Amino acid sequence: MSHPVIEEAPAAHGDALNLLRAEIAEASDPAEAAQRAVEVLHDRFPHYDWLGIYWVDGADLVLGPWVGPEATEHTRIPIGTGICGAAAASGQTEIIADVDADPRYLACFASTKSEIVVPIFADGSVVGEIDIDGSDANAFDETDGRFLEEVAALLAPLRPRA
Numbered sequence: 001m002s003h004p005v006i007e008e009a010p011a012a013h014g015d016a017l018n019l020l021r022a023e024i025a026e027a028s029d030p031a032e033a034a035q036r037a038v039e040v041l042h043d044r045f046p047h048y049d050w051l052g053i054y055w056v057d058g059a060d061l062v063l064g065p066w067v068g069p070e071a072t073e074h075t076r077i078p079i080g081t082g083i084c085g086a087a088a089a090s091g092q093t094e095i096i097a098d099v100d101a102d103p104r105y106l107a108c109f110a111s112t113k114s115e116i117v118v119p120i121f122a123d124g125s126v127v128g129e130i131d132i133d134g135s136d137a138n139a140f141d142e143t144d145g146r147f148l149e150e151v152a153a154l155l156a157p158l159r160p161r162a
């Protein structure tokens with residue numbers, strides 16, 4: 001029996017997922033694994049200009065590992081605030097083509113034109129999210145969203161635990 005091959009995602013996504021699995025397996029602890037993961041994503045995808053993981057801590061999101069040209073002042077964001085907080089509250093991926101047109105947007109960097117935020121789930125709850133800022137308008141699409149949802153599943157076991 002033969003099945004048609006449907007190329008749903010660029011090969012780069014499959015390669016990156018394999019590399020992420022290997023890096024996570026080799027890391028000595030969850031924090032190092034999460035740091036390696038953000039570095040792999042930033043290195044492999046040039047349109048991921050600034051990339052960070054926020055973890056849920058009570059009613060807030062707290063910045064974990066990140067990679068990019070500058071640090072953000074938004075290291076703690078209440079769930080419900082900003083695009084990050086909206087994605088954490090709804091559990092829905094947010095793809096924002098033009099951040100200046102979104103009244104929820106919390107500005108971090110003057111260079112940011114677009115943003116994608118993908119929730120990380122564990123046991124049916126949002127435990128964190130991947131936040132990526134792009135320097136071009138409309139930098140992210142649903143292909144990034146589907147890919148990053150797979151990445152999020154790899155990151156869920158890395159969440160900090162009390």
Ligand code: SME
Nearest residue numbers: 072082083084105106108
């Ligand atoms: N822009 C985000 C805040 C986080 S910074 O992009 C790193 C927001 O609107 O929630």
